[in-house]
Every structure is written in structure tokens, then in C-alpha cells.
Amino acid sequence: xxxxxxxxxxxxxxxxxxxxxxxxxxxxxxxxxxxxxxxxxxxxxxxxxxxxxxxxxxxxxxxxxxxxxxxxxxxxxxxxxxxxxxxxxxxxxxxxxxxxxxxxxxxxxxxx
Amino acid sequence: xxxxxxxxxxxxxxxxxxxxxxxxxxxxxxxxxxxxxxxxxxxxxxxxxxxxxxxxxxxxxxxxxxxxxxxxxxxxxxxxxxxxxxxxxxxxxxxxxxxxxxxxxxxxxxxxxx
Numbered sequence: 001x002x003x004x005x006x007x008x009x010x011x012x013x014x015x016x017x018x019x020x021x022x023x024x025x026x027x028x029x030x031x032x033x034x035x036x037x038x039x040x041x042x043x044x045x046x047x048x049x050x051x052x053x054x055x056x057x058x059x060x061x062x063x064x065x066x067x068x069x070x071x072x073x074x075x076x077x078x079x080x081x082x083x084x085x086x087x088x089x090x091x092x093x094x095x096x097x098x099x100x101x102x103x104x105x106x107x108x109x110x111x112x
Numbered sequence: 113x114x115x116x117x118x119x120x121x122x123x124x125x126x127x128x129x130x131x132x133x134x135x136x137x138x139x140x141x142x143x144x145x146x147x148x149x150x151x152x153x154x155x156x157x158x159x160x161x162x163x164x165x166x167x168x169x170x171x172x173x174x175x176x177x178x179x180x181x182x183x184x185x186x187x188x189x190x191x192x193x194x195x196x197x198x199x200x201x202x203x204x205x206x207x208x209x210x211x212x213x214x215x216x217x218x219x220x221x222x223x224x225x226x
Contacts, residue, residue, distance in 0.1 A: 033213060042116065042216035058213050098144055098205060100158035
């Protein structure tokens, strides 16, 4: 079945460590996104990519990095520069920037 | 930063009753308004993408209306069922055509009581 796969579902990290969250899609979508959710807040955009080898910062990109080497894959690295990385992270894709989003099941990162 | 407001934050409804909730968004530079349903332990799923003022969309017992001039959308659920329990998110897409991504509201958490 077509869809978005995120891994891992749960991740624990020590302070000062970088971690990478995986996002893979087999929907042949051009656009991919990373959102962050914190309690009591709406989803906030971290990064998005419209095409391979191109990506743009969202509202809260500081302390994060991404790559888009393949159409199917859009990994997110949470670096040690991210001040408050504990959160729930959602990856999504869409056929076009204006189209409906298809989401993964999310990754919950906890910094110990 | 755009302001997308959803009300109420949470809602308890008896099974069989109908309900509705609101999404408010900027009335200028509008391109589209999305509605998503997010059930616990699942991925958010799109319900509607609405682009035209006055648009009304329906999927089963769920429908939505759109007023772009005044900047609001209503989501209606008729004859609520336990499986309707979820968080309902709206998201605003500005006239940049999504170049800045979608701006999400905080959601309305709906609980259907048997």
C-alpha cells in the first residue's frame, strides 16, 4: 500500500547528541514536509522540499537540518543546537504544495 | 506569523447528537483551507481541501462550509458516532500557494460519549 513511513516511532537522546528521523514515501509525491507538535500548540513547519536537492526553511528551522537526495526520502536531523528537541515529529507529503497532505504516524523524541 | 484559531478547544457530545466547530483564519491572501481528522495513535487524514468562497463539501455525515471574505470555516458532524472521536485540525494556505507551507490551528478535540 502507498503511504509514508516514519522511523523510529520512539527515540531517546542524550543532550548534545544529534539524531536523525527517517521519512520515506512511496506515493510519488514531489513535496515533503516536517512538522513538530508540542502540547497545546498547532503543528509547526520545520522544513519542506518541493523537489529533489532543494528544500526551504519553515517557521522553526533553527537547530534542524534536512536533505532530499531522493524523491522518496526526506530525513530530518535534530542537532545539538536545538534548544528544546523533546517533541512529536510528523512527516508529510503532497502531490503539490497546495494539495492535501498525507502524514506518517510520527516519531516521538525525548531528550534525557 | 499567521493566526489560525479553532474553537472550541475540546468538546464532549452525546452519541447521536450533531455538532459543529469553527476555524478562523486571515481573510486576506487566501488560497485554500484544509480540514484533517487525527485519531489517537493514527496519522492525520485529510477530510476536505476548500478553495472557493461559499464552498460546501460533504463526506458521509461530515460537512464543511467556507467563508473566505470573513475568514471562517465550519465543520459539521451529523449524528455523532464513537468513531468520530478525534482531534480535528484546520490549516490555512495563503496565496503564496503553499510556498510557506500550511499554518495549522491547535485543533478541536472531540469526544463522543455513548
